[in-house]
Amino acid sequence: MKISAAVARDFNAPLSIEEVELDEIRDDEILVRLVATGVCHTDAAVIEGLMGTELPVVLGHEGAGVVEKVGSAVTKVAPGDHVVMTVDSCGHCPACMEHDITYCHNFFPMNFVAQRPDGTRGISKDGERIGSMFFGQSSYATHSVCHEANCVKVTKDVELEKLGPLGCGIQTGAGTVMNALAVKPGKSIVIFGAGGVGLAGVMGAVVQGATTIIVVDMVDSRLELAKELGATHTFNAKTDDVSEEIMKLTGYGVNYAFDTTGNAKVIRQAVELLAPRGTCAIVGASSPEAELVLNETHFMSGGRRMMGVVEGEANPDVFIPTMIALWQQGRFPFDKLITFFPFEEINEAFAASARGEAIKPVLRFS
Structure with a gap:
């Protein structure tokens, strides 16, 4: 399907909003339509060339949205569910087996290499393959593909556009x-x-x-x-x-x-x-x-x-709902940190963050 994405093509350069092609999801994957996504310093570090992630790539790892489609092996969520996407993990290493998923032994390849474990990239443009699956999501795009391991279902009675930062920065x-x-x-x-x-x-x-x-x-x-x-x-x-x-x-x-x-x-x-x-x-x-x-x-x-x-040594399936509950009780006002920007103003969001004017920029999709 055709989607709009912010592509990082050069180090220390602005991102470009482009129409790209998103591959059909696989049996273990989940297609999410983004409502909003946070801007995090980790993305800036990648753009500065500090994390070893190859370009071109679609970054973004604090996405919140609505499930549009699930693969045949997915049971955790269904189309229409509201979700927050968070850090990815392999599910089978010693740390994951002990539920310490933030210390997954495969943390770097699962989150920073920006491709599937089999080496494929799910985003392309005119035959050029573009890095995807950054933190298991690449959420600087109108649609994202994630997995059960990094997809947290949230209730529909909360403002979804505010919840993305709970997946990384606020959780950390x-x-x-x-x-x-x-x-x-x-x-x-x-x-x-x-x-x-x-x-x-x-x-x-x-x-x-x-x-x-x-x-x-x-x-x-x-x-x-x-x-x-x-x-x-x-x-x-x-x-x-x-x-x-x-x-x-x-x-x-x-x-x-x-x-x-x-x-x-x-x-x-x-x-x-x-x-x-x-x-x-x-x-x-x-x-x-x-x-x-x-x-x-x-x-x-x-x-x-x-x-x-x-990632705050969190179990996201437990800790993200906990933060939401505390917020609803008035005990965790994380929304005071948020400044909203239209997705199309992603570069200004990064600039505002660098200037110290926006503590937690959040991009909203129209």
Whole structure:
């Protein structure tokens, strides 16, 4: 079928909206008509050439839409169902067998290679094959193909156009705090970076009952939003002596630290702010070659811990409905992070995100 898609053809260049051909779905595949899809920094990293994904490719991995057709082997959803698409997984590796799908042993090929496991690509134009199945969906298009493993059915009484970011960015931030760190009531946490992931972490910390929620960023408007969402203290890294202020506030340091910046110096600072037996979670790296340097004595002697986290260690079939329920209860206002753009303005959405003007851009399809 003919669809409209945003194609990345050159690194560090705008995406082009093109009419392309989408192959007929296979027995284990699901065709989804997109209602909206989020814009995530991971897509920008691919465009910058940092993730190894070959071009041309259709990116996008926070899609929400309506199922139009299912293959003969699909039982999880049916035509007409509302779904959120999320990270893909193989279903048969040791991690998947233990339901730790965000640590699928085949995570990179399933999500970043942008082709089926058999090497085929499901999108073409004039005989040219274009990368598809990015994160098992390639949702920068009017229609997307996904699988049961990365398709989460949601109820029809919620605004579908807002739900796409729950599949990655919001899931990563909230899940890191609620699942991976499992922040305990009454404890303290510092979150570095007040973008979509970090602010989702703020909301997760509120839900968990943390009583000291510190946010560090360099944009005052984002720090103000962090306060609105439940941060108890905020510091601007440009003007405040962050480490001194946090140690003054907490005395011994924080129980938890959460870095969303991928900056090695910031990560070291986050670890140095941990109280004894504190834990730091990191969710990003500035490049595949990025390395960390820590003070061994400080890290070891305080029983401190560091953990890498993917997709908030979430089981999307459980965690996405949980976030929706919390939102409906008024306890998880993730929609305050969203700025809508028409799909045709995808490049402006990326630009607004890079400028810090849009925390979580979401593209709407007409």
